[in-house]
Amino acid sequence: MKKIVQAILLTASVVGFGATGAWATPDLYDWAFNIDGTFTTAGTGYDLSGMPVSGTLDSNDLGTLTWSTSVAGSHSFLAFFDYEIDDAINTYFNESGGVTGTAAAGQSWEVDDPWYGDIRYWNIEDNTLDNTNSVAAPGNDVSWAMGWDFTLDAGETASITLSLTDTAPVSGFYLSQLDPDSQESIYFAGNLSITGGGGPAPVPEPATMLLFGTGLAGLWGERRKTRK
Numbered sequence: 001m002k003k004i005v006q007a008i009l010l011t012a013s014v015v016g017f018g019a020t021g022a023w024a025t026p027d028l029y030d031w032a033f034n035i036d037g038t039f040t041t042a043g044t045g046y047d048l049s050g051m052p053v054s055g056t057l058d059s060n061d062l063g064t065l066t067w068s069t070s071v072a073g074s075h076s077f078l079a080f081f082d083y084e085i086d087d088a089i090n091t092y093f094n095e096s097g098g099v100t101g102t103a104a105a106g107q108s109w110e111v112d113d114p115w116y117g118d119i120r121y122w123n124i125e126d127n128t129l130d131n132t133n134s135v136a137a138p139g140n141d142v143s144w145a146m147g148w149d150f151t152l153d154a155g156e157t158a159s160i161t162l163s164l165t166d167t168a169p170v171s172g173f174y175l176s177q178l179d180p181d182s183q184e185s186i187y188f189a190g191n192l193s194i195t196g197g198g199g200p201a202p203v204p205e206p207a208t209m210l211l212f213g214t215g216l217a218g219l220w221g222e223r224r225k226t227r228k
């Protein structure tokens with residue numbers, strides 16, 4: 001779809017659709033998730049429903065999404081989003097991507113062109129984000145991906161929060177997408193939290209209890225002899 005409208009938008013910008021300083025609603029054109037090897041993507045027409053996460057996006061296609069699991073073992077979680085800013089006014093291939101902060105241990109990420117890069121049709125599906133920003137200079141179509149690899153012990157729960165917003169986070173690691181013609185940006189941040197574990201001590205088996213009781217009886221007998 002983007003390739004079809006690219007020539008139309010480019011022609012429109014040449015004949016007089018100039019940039020504006022007003023905020024234009026971003027559009028989420030595409031999304032995808034790879035959770036423990038299960039790949040889920042937007043349906044026909046880039047349908048925003050059907051995401052394998054909790055939460056909803058607002059009328060600007062921004063918001064907070066969450067996912068959690070309590071299954072012990074190794075896990076992987078990747079989320080991909082392809083937004084456009086002001087594409088009806090000054091096209092979608094005039095943007096740039098940014099990276100701020102340092103990713104956490106076990107966290108991966110990528111900023112790349114969704115059509116001509118390897119983010120969408122290879123790295124997301126193969127769980128191989130390359131931790132690089134390939135669209136740092138203006139003049140690109142920008143998309144993001146972020147993921148985590150982690151292991152849970154019995155009794156632990158992992159919770160992942162994804163924040164998609166037009167307000168820059170005050171700290172931490174996050175990805176950004178800038179439209180220089182409108183001077184507007186959107187931001188992608190995420191967090192993995194693991195809680196629980198350290199459950200009650202295991203109950204000793206009967207044989208262990210018998211040995212423990214025998215030992216206590218022996219100590220009591222020795223104590224009586226000493227007192228006599």
